[in-house]
Amino acid sequence: MTILRAIAHIPLFEGLPADQLEDLAMILADQVFRRGAVIFSEGEEGKGFYVVIQGRVKVYKLSADGKEQILHIFGPGEPFGEVPVFTGQNFPAHAEAMEESRVFFFPKQSFVNLIKxxxxxxxxxxxxxxxxxxxxxxxxxDLSLKEVPGRLAAYLLYLSKQKKGSPDLELSITKAQLAGLLGTIPETLSRILAKMAAQGLIETQGRRIKILDGRSLQELAESGGR
Amino acid sequence: MTILRAIAHIPLFEGLPADQLEDLAMILADQVFRRGAVIFSEGEEGKGFYVVIQGRVKVYKLSADGKEQILHIFGPGEPFGEVPVFTGQNFPAHAEAMEESRVFFFPKQSFVNLIKxxxxxxxxxxxxxxxxxxxxxxxxxDLSLKEVPGRLAAYLLYLSKQKKGSPDLELSITKAQLAGLLGTIPETLSRILAKMAAQGLIETQGRRIKILDGRSLQELAESGGR
Incomplete structure (x- = not known):
């Protein structure tokens, strides 16, 4: 695949006008790594970011006893190393080609100049x-709406039980933490809470939640939110 | 909440250094919209983007017969109108406050100057x-790994059945379309295909997929991928 066609297929650059794709093509280095080759190491200064064009790259940490913990495996179209590079941090992990891989490297300084x-x-x-x-x-x-309302209902009933059945609850964790606990993101959790409030199940004010209809919450918890 | 504290809580600006938050505070307009107030209309030029600080904003289209189709409801911390503004398009829908809402407006030109x-x-x-x-x-x-492998297995078996049981399949849709059909994203679909290939269930090459172990695929399809 030509460089220009390959760039146009990278989701990070999806729909960029042709002149901007050409600017990017001018600054990138087209690299091939053999299976097992190290692309960068933990603690190294991030001089630029990468996008996988072909092959597969693993990003991993080594534990104290030398065990490999894979954080993520990147395939075609996926960028890696861009978060530390954009935010000015060193690479927090190692990257290695799992098979022969073609990778585009975008040097940070050239990229900054382009943006300027x-x-x-x-x-x-x-x-x-x-x-x-x-x-x-x-x-x-969409994926969360199957199970998260049920899990949330169960969690609220659990909090209420801990307070001897009081309907007046106060979350002791942040909404972001609660979202993580329930397996979703804060935005989705907020929408579910708003929907429950609109249905008259609860009343919310910041971290305070009042249970208005315990019976329906119970049904929701038992049905798994379906 | 002061403007600076409110900005620091917006996920879009999460972790920005203090001087950059202050730069943003200098260019924004702190606005309050009453319930039912129109924030922007479809077809309008996007002169800037918005972030909800308090309240709730709906973004909707009107069908030919005047029916409202809500595309999205935005709550505290969520930006809206930023996609058309960043990509230089007019607003593709209407935005209206569903309750009294505090909103920060970031004018595009000032934002571009900041970046320069x-x-x-x-x-x-x-x-x-x-x-x-x-x-x-x-x-x-994580959410997809519960059901998508089973759905994918069922889809591959269906394709094979259409070809009178041939194990050699060719996708007639793109991987992005297939991902949408199965309720996931292309990145996750690629990881599931790679895993199935590593387990010896299939062999893939671009859009061509060869079924190697139909019995295991059948089990996967029946178990729903669990």
Missing amino acids: QNPALALNMLGILSKRLRRFTALID | QNPALALNMLGILSKRLRRFTALID
Whole structure:
């Protein structure tokens, strides 16, 4: 695949105008790593970010006794190392090719220069990422709506039981932590809480939640939210 | 809540250094909309993007016969209108406050000037969005791993049956379309295909998939992937 066609297929750059794709093609290094080759090591300064074009790359940490803990495996189209590079941190883990892999490397300094000359590139990329986040949020909503309301109902009833059946509850953890506990994201949790309030099951005010209809919550908890 | 504290709580700006938060505070307009107030209308030029601080905002379209189709409801911390503004499009829908809502408005031109002066702001925001995408991807993987492998197995067996039981299949849709059909994202679908290949169930090459172990696929389809 030519460099330009390959770039156009990277979701991070999806829908960028042709001139911006060409600018990116000018600064990247087209690299091939053999199976087992180290791409970067933990603690190294992030001089740029990577996108897998072909093959598979694992990002991992080594425990004190030398055991490998794989954090993530990246395949075609997926960027890696971009979070530390964008936020000015060193690489927090190692990266290694799991098979012969073609990878594009974008040097940070050249990328920053591109953005200085042409802020529209940064705006477009922010737009692309926002759009993907929006799509992912909708999917998480969708996937979560099967089970999370039931789990949340069970959790609220559990809190109430701990307070000897009082309907007046106060969350001792943040909504982000509660979302994690229930296996969803804060945005989805907020929507579920708002829906429960609209249905008259609960009343919410910040971290305070009042149970209005314990029987329906109980049914929700038992049905698993279906 | 003071403007600076409110900004620091917006996930889009999570972890930005104090000076960049202050730069953003300088350009925003702190607005309150009454219940039912129109924030923007479909077709309008996007002069800037918004973040809900308090309240709830619905984004909707009107069908030919005037019926309202709600696309999304945004709550505290969530940006809206940023995708068209970043990508230079007009607003594709209407936005209206569902209750009295406090909203921060970030004018596009001022935001572009900030990025020109200080590309680190754009890089940091790209880093924040990338990090959230990474987290969301992991969660979708997690949520999808319950049911998607089973659904995928059922789909492959269905394709094979259509070809009179031939194990040699060719997808007539893209992987992105197949991911949507199965209720997941392409990244997760790729990981599931790679795992099935590693387990010896299938062999993949681009859009061609060869079934190697139909019996195990059948079991997977029947168990729902659990």
